[in-house]
Amino acid sequence: MTQDGESEPVSGIAYEPEMRKGVSKKIVALVIVAMVVGASGLFVWYEYFRPWSTKDIAKEVINDPLVATPGFDHSLAGKEITVKGRVTNITTYQTTLGNQTFVELDHFWEIRLQIWGEVKYKLGDRIKMKVHFEWSTCNDERHVYSPQVDFPNFVLPSVGVVVDSVSYVRGMVLISNESADGRVVVTVFDQFPPIRLADANCSLRAGTASFAAEYVQVLGGWNYGREIDRISNLTNGVGVNRTLRFFDSDHDGNISNGDRFEASGLARPDTESGIRTYLLTVGLTNVTDPIYSEDIAGNTYLVMTHRGLLRILEPITPYARQSSETIPDGVMSTVVKVTTPVPWSKVAIMLHDGTNFVRWYPSTGELDNGSNSTAYLGNLDIGSLNVSCTVVDLLGNGVLDEGDYFILNTWLGTSFAPSQNYTVGVVYEPMGEQICRSVFHG
């Protein structure tokens, strides 16, 4: 502004009052109306029809400190947008509902696209994908979510993996699946030590919250959700509300391998992006767990989607049982059972002598001949020993599963010492964790 208050010309666009001369006020008003309508049309186009980045989607997450459990801005419900960007990361999980893939665009990892089934995109591709938003539920809450966006529920199946791992440390491995008629079947894959049925109870609780409140509650295990059924004493196999049942499959009076829990009629969300969660807990009635000072023997977290039970199969470390027997100049280990068959190229056979550690790496290609396949993995030195490893895939199906075995043999005049404990087992390479192991001596 100049000192006398007149407008200065804006660079390049001189203000020329003479141009207004002769133009009626009516026409000026019409032009203004047209401009406003045009601008709002442009605004609508800009909001919904322009290609979005995943960063733009992140801006639509409700960011209100009073809303602890956000979804997307409610104005997006029912809208479809096109998301555009360059693929900078692709992560695929095998799940009970098929392959679930998360596609990161332009290195923006906070919000990723979510695709079920086949993915036609590759790293580096410039892509466009349609994304729609809908009113949906997570347990007792209602939010606007999108089936094509990972936020905020993608983390729940991973929370399930953590809950299962904690249960495994307590001695109980529970594996959930869904039967053809929609019952959720939770099998006791492994339980050590055995628990008498009379000492055990089981509760089934339904989640009530979403987002952070849900993670905190389920990982804390305390006061999670609301109880929908309970079996107070497992010698009686039916819950009060008849939702939950227990089957002592081998009739040995204990919770033991192969026994199962079943939950029928669990509510599931009615939209694609919705989630309902449940926690099945096996409790100890008369014994207090000396490690945790809690009365929990084990538990498993169930994530129910519109299409059914969602559990990650790969890549997570499976559980296997292995039995080992010493043979002349060596040891033979057989895989008795595994929760999820794993390709041989994702595992290593390991030997530990208390001080030293060696690994052999099988390849799937050598062990998928379609019938009994043998792979010789070579000799390695461990301490003063020279040891070879041979893997046999019983069916030649290229995956580590029931009945497959591996043999470790000593060579060059060396042999496993009778006074020494050795550990032999299988390591799941993507996580660097043991799938199974057993201890033997010479």
Ligand SMILES: [Ca+2]
């Ligand atoms: Ca039993």
Ligand SMILES: [Ca+2]
């Ligand atoms: Ca096999």
